[in-house]
Amino acid sequence: MSEEKMMNILTEDGVTIFAFSAISISNSSGIELVAAEVRQYLESTRPERVIVDFDGVKFFSSLLLGLLVEIWKKMKAYDGTMVISGINPRLNRVFRITNLDKIFEFHPDRQTALKALTES
Template identity: 50%
Template structure:
């Protein structure tokens, strides 16, 4: 397990699960810290399977969407699988409005994402 004040990275049966210690990801400092941690992790570890679990997160800024697209692209460069789980209805609407629900594999919770692998 790797963790910071915002982000936890755990391995469950060979799947990296990124979860959050906050309910809101909107401060510029928070998003920058998250960006640095996730990008460094993906670039150095190159996880084959990554779930970003938003359970408990009620809000995130639009910068978070850019980070998710970047992480998805980085994993795609080497054939990694990228999934998102645990979005509440409000966050789910953001993915639909931006059409990112067509780009990302979305699951209602972490267990369903793990079961899909």
């Protein structure tokens, strides 16, 4: 029995999209696999603009917050831009409680995020 892929990497209009597809992202081994894939992708391609899309995600563990901070730091290191899209109100609360809402830029959906990154 194969596990559903937790995240897909897409490119649209020159913007890299890390699109999470699982409703719940809490499996630590799955998150580590995603983290390894993201690290490898960032190192090999050094994208200028990244959207991390959580459309449809209802829950994620704190391990994923660490990955988001890691992506943000890598992007900042080479003057790239990272935004987050598709966060529901419950997950948004997690970002507020941890004060991560002060470092990340949020957009309601992928299309709005894409428009913001391609028009800037």
